[in-house]
Every structure is written in C-alpha cells, then in structure tokens.
Amino acid sequence: MKTVLKTFAAALLLGVAAMGVAKADPVKIGVAAEPYPPFTSPDASGKWVGWEIEFIDAVCAEEKLDCVITPVAWDGIIPALTTKKIDLIVSSMSITAEREKTIDFSDKYYNTPTAIIGPKDQKFGATPDDLKGKVVGVQVSTVHAVYAKKHFTGASEIKEYQTQDEANNDLAAGRLDAVQADSIALGEFLKSDQGKACCDLKGMVAPDDEVLGPGVGAGVRKEDTELKGKINAGIKAIRSNGKYDEISKKYFDFDIYGGGGAQSN
Amino acid sequence: MPPALPSAVRASNPGATLIDALLSASAAGIIELLSPYPPGWGGTLLLGLLHSIEIALGATVLGLLIGTGGAFGKLYGGPVVRDLLAVYTTVVRAVPELVLILLLYYAGTDLINQALTAMGYQRVDISGLAAGIAVLGFVQGAYSTEVIRGAILAIPQGQIEAARAYGMSPGLMLRRITLPAMLPFAIPGLANLWLIATKDTALLAVVGFYELALATRQAAGVTKAYFTFFFAAGVLYLILSLVSNLLIGRVEAWSRRGMPSLKEAR
C-alpha cells in the first residue's frame, strides 16, 4: 500500500513537472526579464539581444557549453539562482561583498563608472550637496540603490524602481529630479528620443569601492566551482583572442572592460 | 578614465521635440508599433495573450480538480480532512494572490524537488508555464471548493436519496447524479472563477513569467510607448473576457436545459 501511495505521489508530482522537464542539462543563463539596453533587451520577435547576450554566447561557445537564456524577474534573480531555477546570472550584476555572502562571482567582465542624469533645464552636479532636496531614482537591489542610500539619504528623497526603464521613464515624466545608474545604460537612454528631449548628464558620482565593487561579474552558486572555472576560462579566452573587443566595438566606441588595478570608480 | 557620454542634441525648441518624442504615437506610429510582424510588437502581445490563456485554462482545470476533491472532502470527509480543507480555503482566501504566487513560486518548486529527491527520483526543472498553472490552480482550487460545495448542497436532497434507494454505488451516484445535478448551480460561480483566472495571470508578470502583462511591459519599456501598449493590452484582456462571457452564456443555457427558466423558478 505504501509503495503504491509513494509511486502515486511521485507520478502526480512528475505529472505536474512533466509539462516542463528540460532536456540534457543546458546551462540556464539568467537575465533580468526587464529590458536593460544596450546589455540585455528583447526585440520585437521575443529574441534577447544586446552586448551581454553576445558576450555570454561567445563564452559558452568557447567553453562548449549549451547555454539557454532564461529571463527571470530582477528582484528575485538571486533566489532564482540559489533555488536552481537558473545556473548563472549574466545581468550586469556588480560584484559586491554583500552579494558574495550568498553567491559567488566569476571574474569581472566589464566595469564602468556610475553616473547621475537629470532634466536639461536644471543645472546641478553629482555630489550629495547638489542633490539636496531632490528626488533621486534608482533600480532596486542594485549597487546604485545602496550607494544612493549611503551617500544621499537625509538630503534627498530616494525612490526605488523595479526596473531601470521605469526610473528613466519617471525622470522623463518629471516625477524624478535625477536618476543614478551605470553610465552606459544611462548613455543609451540619453541617446534615445525620449532621453534626448528631456535630460542630460550631470556627472559621475564620487567613487566608493566598498559599495560599487570592482565591476560586473557572472553570478554562480557557491558550490558550482566547475561552472565558475569554465566561465572564467571563457572570459580569459575571448579577452585574448579578440572576440571580446570585436563584440564591444559593435556597441561602444570605448573600452568597457575598465582599467586593471587603478580604477576610476 | 570615464568614457564621455553623448551630449544630448540641442533642440531649438525643446517643447516641440518633447511632444514629438512622447507622441511618436501618431496614428501611423501606433499601427506600426502594434503590427503583428517585427519590428511591430503585436506578435509579442498575441504570444503573451496565448500564454495567458494557456495558464488560465490549465489553472482553471487544475482548480476544478482540486475543488471537486475539496468539496467532497468538506462534505463527506473525516474530521481531520475537513479541518485541513478549512485551513486551506481560509488561508488562500485571506492572503493576497500576489503573496501566494511568490510563496508558491519559490517554495513550491523547491518542495517538489525535495520530495522527489527524498523518494529517490531525479530532480526536475519546472517550466514557467507549469509553475504558473500549478500556482494559480492552487489558488483557484480554494475558491472552486467553496463554489462546488455550495452547488452540491443546492441539489434537492430527494434526488440523492432516490439514487441511494436505487442502490447506486457512490461512484455511479457521483457520475450520474451529483455532478450533473450540481452543474447548473456551480456554473455561474465557476464562470466567475474563469474570469478571475484570466485576470490573475497578469500577476505572474511580477515574478517574471512570460504572459500578456510582461510582454506588454517589455514592449512598452523598449519602445517607450507606455500608454499605447497598456491600452492595447487592456483591449486584449477585455476581448478575452467578453468572448468568455458569450461562451459562458451558451454553456449556462446548455447546463440548465430541461430546467425551468430562472424567471419562472422565482
């Protein structure tokens, strides 16, 4: 009786699960389900495109990994990794000590400074004094949210958004006085029609290595040392064989890898 | 050295460019944006709608199965079963769907895999579609339990007694008497649950499932035409529920065939 019950329960569970069993263990690359151009964004046919997608494709090809892009909500991307819904986070996630308590990171694969943008018709800079009394928008659970909280709390009001897009949109809609984020993502926004019309660059924030970290890395589960090794080897390989620069040239007219030891941020 | 950011183009009339930027939504622009072929996003929205319908259908069916079992458990089950079902329906009806979805999404897949590994099976990957159906079905199950329980109670007692007097087995009675007899009483409530299910699929966008609401959000985010896309999504949802209403009316008439019309019954 017990075995019958057990088999039945398993069959039921499998029945629920069977609809979605994936084949032969591909590496599931987790990207935030919300567009983050020019790094990761879906095009109209539902395909994911951007610098980061091409980058990880190159790494996977180099290491002969079977990779599939799996979009998950940014706000749950770390739990998704730890509960094995995805195997790797490739979503412009900065390497920080706080995150390293929960997950591991590959070597950094790009590093760019942090910028502040605001409405064109207002003149201010990127220091806490400049932002006094202003409403600053950041994306939740990013280093920018932590940075803004640490340096701007008290003087300015900080508003957190689920996606960078919504923060940018609210800046254009006049609901925010400034947005803090990665300079490339913001540059992309300023290049868009909406960004061109409303806003411009106010400056780069003062460095804080403890919060902003050494750059962006791919997140892996702590126990997945093998995958981490492969990703690191892949990054090294495409850095040396010119593939990295080839992809970057398509998107940027400068080196986004960032300096080695002495970083500007 | 920080890379130079492109300085925004100076417009001679910032107001005009602003309007142009936000109203890239002139009539031609809207048609282009919503066209079903890339670079239009209509296809993305329709695919999202398809996923929404799939999830809603699956969730309603799963909810019906849970609901039928739950209703019989509540009516004829032992005291422990009844209490556990009471806890289930009370908790599901008191906690926001959004919270339940998050809890079940993370906990549910974890528990299934732990149960499978504990029983010596391989852990499985659960796709977004399956997880979405399971989560919403679990929520729907609590509501259908109550609807079906009410419908069974509304069956005239004489019919069941007559069936028993004929010596029908419980299984036969369920198939031939209880289920068909309760259907007309249950259908309005269940139809309502189907409508709720179609709308609740939108909540799955918050955990990153690909369905209409998330597809809309992505399309709107990339194109910045927020108003156009959310409006279009609203129209799609509205069409879905209006068509559902039409079909429900038919089904209701069919299930009540042979019964006095509602007006006469009053």
Next chain:
Amino acid sequence: MAGEAALINAAARTSLWLQPHRIVLILIALALVFGAAFFMRWDWLPQYYEMGLLGIWRSLWILAVTCFLGFLLAVPLGLAQAAGSFWFSAPARTFCTVIRGTPLLIQLWLLYYGLGSLFPQYPWIRESWMWPYLRQAWPYGVLALTLSFAGYEGEVMRGAFAGVPKGQLEAARAFGMSRWKIFRRIWLPQAIYRALPTLTGETVLQLKSTPLVATISVIDIFAVSSKVRQDTYLTYEPLLLLALIYMIITGILVFAFSKIEARIPNKVG
C-alpha cells in the same frame, strides 16, 4: 438568562476546539510556528520593524480611502444602471464591464506609466497646483483602486437598487414624498442594506488588491517585505510574515463587519 445562554454557548465553543483531532492539529500548527521561529532567520526584524509598521499603516490607509470613495462612486453607477435612461445606463454599464473585464494591474500601469507619462508635455499641468500630487505615485494607486472597487461594487448596487420591492416605492409616492425624498429615505437605505453582506467580501478582495500598488513604487507593507527580501536575500521568512499580517488584517475586517452587520436589522424587503 442571557448571561447563562452566553455561558453555554461559550462552553459549546470550547468543546468544539477540544475535540481530540483538533488538539493534535493545533499542536502540529504550534510546532510549525515554533519551528519557524527558531530555525528560520528573523534577525532582520528590529531593523525593518518601523518601516513595516509604516507599510501596514499605508496599506490600511489606501484600503480605507479607496473603499470609501469607491462606494460613493458605486451608488450613482448602480442607480444609473438600475433606473437611468439609456444615456446614463450605457456609460455606467460600459464602465463596469471594462473595469471588471481587465486586470487591475494593467489599469494601474496604464494610469501610472501610460497616462502619467503623457502629463508633463503640457506646461499648464506642470505649472498647476496638481503637479506636486501628479508627480507622486500614490494618487495613481488610489485612483486605480477606487475605480476598481466602484466597478465591482457598482454591479452589486445595480442588483440592490433593482431588488427593492416596487410596492415600497409606490407606497412612498402615495404618501406624497418627493422623488429626492423617496431616494434618500426609502430607496438608498434599502439598497445599501441589501448590498451590505457583499461588502465584507468586496473589502477583503480590495485588501488583497492593495499590494499591487507596490509595482508603481508606493511603499506599502508588500513593498517593505520585497525590500527585506532584496536586502537580505531571504525568500521565505519575509513572505511568511507578510502572509500572516494579511491574514490577521482579514480576520479583523471580517470580525468587525460581522459586528456591524449584527446591529443592522436583517429583515428587509
């Protein structure tokens, strides 16, 4: 006499809880709660305690305001559908159909991201007294939730207005009451009595809709729990506590409504 009856009642209620299987179930539940308390991580509680209370307060405030405003809107919506001419009833019916036929999440996003992003292009809006409010997120949340409540409750009020027996209205007319007086003294109170039992359910449903405002950056209790999840990378603890908080609020609401309903004569019509 009454005291004695209450005593017997209370005794019956306790014995209901003291059946053997219930005791076992309660013990299991307690074990689960204590297990959760001891084996899960709760060290973040002191840090987020104040934020959590503020979040609960915001959720309740939104609930109260939107239910109240929504009900005020539902009365004319119901009346227009039950008794209005075509020009009143058709728009009211369309409004209810649209609200009930589309997800609240889409309505909310349409208002906040869609409509909200169209406002700033009009300088006169930016310069008006409304702008400081239109810049914030909560007015959009309150508006969307109010309209939603009005849409659902408007349908209930339609049935309630239509259900008041014709005889009563005719009798009032025979007394020579004016139309306004009939509405105020007979029709409206009777319709509200009829709609009251649905109000408990609708209010609980509304409570369950409030967390959606977190998606447009209003910091309610749901947003606080998301924040805890994002800051601490804990998944279950904040969500379980959040579920418990909503259950307690629902319990209080249901209890309060049952007290109110008990004071209202249930013989109507």
